[in-house]
Amino acid sequence: MLAYITRRLVYGLVTLLALSMIVFMLLQLSGGGPLDRLRLNPRMQPVIQQLTEQWGLDQPIWKQYVTWLSHYVRPSEFSLHNALPIIAIGAAAAATVAIGKFMKAHWKGALILVVWIVAMYVTFTNLTIKFDWGTSFQGAGDVWDLVFSRVGATFRLGFTALFLALVIGIPLGIYQAIRQYSFFDQLGTTGAFIAFSTPIFIVGVGLQLIFALYFEKWTGVKLFYVAGMNSPGYSDMTFWQKLGDTLQHLVLPAVSIALISLAGYSRFQRASMLEVLHSDYLRTAKAKGLPRSRIIIKHALRNALIPVVTLISLDIAFMIGGAIITETIFGWPGVGRLYIAAIGTVDYPVIMAIVMIIGIGIVIMNVVADILYGVMDPRVRYE
C-alpha cells in the first residue's frame, strides 16, 4: 500500500507538471497580455517597457515558464519554530511502516491517513513556510499572501455548503430508496431535478430577493445580508453577536450551493442504495431474521456509502477553487472571486497560483479517496 501511495503521488506530480505547462501555454496563446490596457495611453510607453522587462514578458515562453516554476516550488521563507515538525514527520513515517508491516486489519489505511493528517497539522502549526509565487501584476501584492488570505473564506463557505448538502442529501437519498416510488420519493426526485437544473445565479439571486429583500420589506426584520462575510463593526461585537452576524452572512450563499449539490447527492445516494437494496446479501440478511432497521443501517448503508465517499472526496478537491458564481453574487471574499478577477485582468501569477492549488488539491484528494475506498471496501487491494 505504501508503494501504491508513493506511485500515485509521483504520477500526481507528473500530472501537475503537465497541467502547469498547458495552462501557462494557454495563457500566452489566449491573446491579450497583462499590459495591453496601458497601451491605450501613449504616455505609458516607458512604463510598459519597464514592466515588460521587470516581469520577464520579453523572454521566450519556455524561459518564462522555467523561471515561474523554479520560483513556484522554492520556499522563500522557511523556519522551524521548534523541533516538533521533524519529530511529527519522522514519527508518522515510522508509524506508516509499522502499520504496513504488522497490521492485518483492512482499515490500516484509515490509520495511516489519520497519522499523516495529525503529523501535517503539527508540522504546519510549528513552522513558517512561504513559497515565492510571485507578485500580482495588478498591484495586489505577494501572490502567496493574497491567495491564502482568501482560502479561509472559501473553506468557510464550501464546508458549510458541503455539510448542509450531506446532512440533508444523504438521508434524503436513503429514505427515497427505501420508499421507492412513494409520494415522498417522487417529490424528492422532482425537487432534485428542479434544483439541479436551475442555474446557481437564479437560486442565489432568488434567495437574496425572497429571504433578504422582501422578507425585510414585509416583516421589518433584517434576517440575512446579501453581501460580504461580516459586518463592518464585527471586531467590537460580543461572541454571540459575532456568531449571529457570521450566520446572517453565511446562510444564503451556503444554502444556494448546498441546494444544488444536495440534489446531486440525494440522487446519487438513492441510486447507490437501491442497488444495494436489491442485492442478494440483503436478502440473506432478511432471511437471517434481522430487524429491518439493522438490515438498512448495518448491511445496506455501509455498502451504499462507498461510492458516495469517493464523490465527497473529489468534491472537497474542487471546493478549493472556490465557488466562482456564488462568491460573485454574494460578494464573498473567496478564492473564486480572486480567480475570476485575475483572469479578467490577465494576472498570470495569480491565475497560475490558483490553478496549481486546485490541481494539487485534486491530486491529494484522489489519493485520499483511494485510501478511503480501500478502507470501506475490503475487496479493494492496492497493487
Added chain:
Amino acid sequence: MSEPLLVVDDLRTYFSTEEGIVRAVDGISFTMEPGQRLGVVGESGSGKSVTALSVMGLIEPPAGEIVTGRILFKGQNLLELDEDQMQEVRGGQIAMIFQDPMTALNPVYTIGDQLMETILLHQDVSRSEAREIAIQAIEDVQIPNASQRMMDYPHQYSGGMRQRIMIAMGLSCNPDLLIADEPTTALDVTTQAQIMDLMLQLAEDRGTAVMLITHDLGVVAGFCDDVHVMYAGGIVESGSIDDIYYNPQHPYTWGLLGSMTRLDDAQRKRLHSVRGAPPSVIDLPKGCRFRPRCDFATEICGEVLPALRDVGNPGQRAACHHAEELDLKSMTAGEETQEPAVSEGASS
C-alpha cells in the same frame, strides 16, 4: 410423528406486473414431517422459489402478495404473525440457503461477523460463546483453520466455500427446517457433489428437515425422501423418490425423466424433450396447464383443471385426468429404453 412440521394449505402467491397478474404459486398444498427431506423440482418459473420465499415471509409487497392460503409451521400460521414474530422464525427456526453463494454474503463484513450476527440474534449467548458456536459451525462444514478463517472476508473464499458458509450460517441456530433454493446450481459439478453430501450428512445428524428446491432430478434422487413436481404454479405430481422415478403418473414427470442424460445409456439415443415451452403464468390456458405440451391430451383436459389425487403407489398423487389409463411406466419418453431413467446420484 404426531404433528407435521410444515403444512402449506392452498397457498396462492401472486405478483402484479404491468402485463397483468402473475400467478407464480397458484393453490399448492403439501405437508412436511420433522426431519423429512423434500425435493421440489420444476422448470424455471414453475413457482418453486416463490413457494420457498412465501414460507420465509420474504415476499415483498406491494409487488408480490400472498393472496390466500395458510402456512402452518409447528401448528402456527406464519401468515398471521407480525413482523417481529416472523423475525424470530426466520433464521432461527426456518433457515434458507440461496442459489448464488458469490453474492449472498455481505462483502464488507467478515465471515465471523456475519455468522455471529445470526447466532447472537437467535440464541441467548454472550459474544465469546457465539464465537465458539460460529467456529464450531465452520468446522462442521469442513473448512479447516476455522478460527483464522473467521476473520476473512467473503471475497477470500471460493464459491464452494462460501456455500459451505451459507450452510453453516443456516444450521448455526439449529433450525427445524432448512430451505435450500438451488444451492448447487452456481457451482461446478465436483463441488456440487461435495456440498450435497455435506448437507445430507449435517441434516441427518441434526434431524433437520430440508426442502430442496432444484431443477436437477439427479440431485433430488441422491438427497430426498419425497418429491413434488411443480408446473406453472401448481404441484402436478408428488410421491416418494422411488414412486416418481420408477412409476411416474403424470405425463410431465414422465417427460422430464425421459430428458435426463444417463451414464449407462450405451446406445446414445437422442434425448427426449418436452415439446413447447411452459405457459405464461399471466395468461394460463383453460383446463390442464400442461395440455398444450401433452402427448396424451383429450377433450376433458381442455375443460377441467385436474386436481391432485391419489394414483399409482400408496402415497403417490398426480394431477392428471388420465393417470390410470396411461401406462407411463412401460413407455419411455422419446425413444425406447428399457427402464425409466434414474440418476446416477440415486445410489449415493
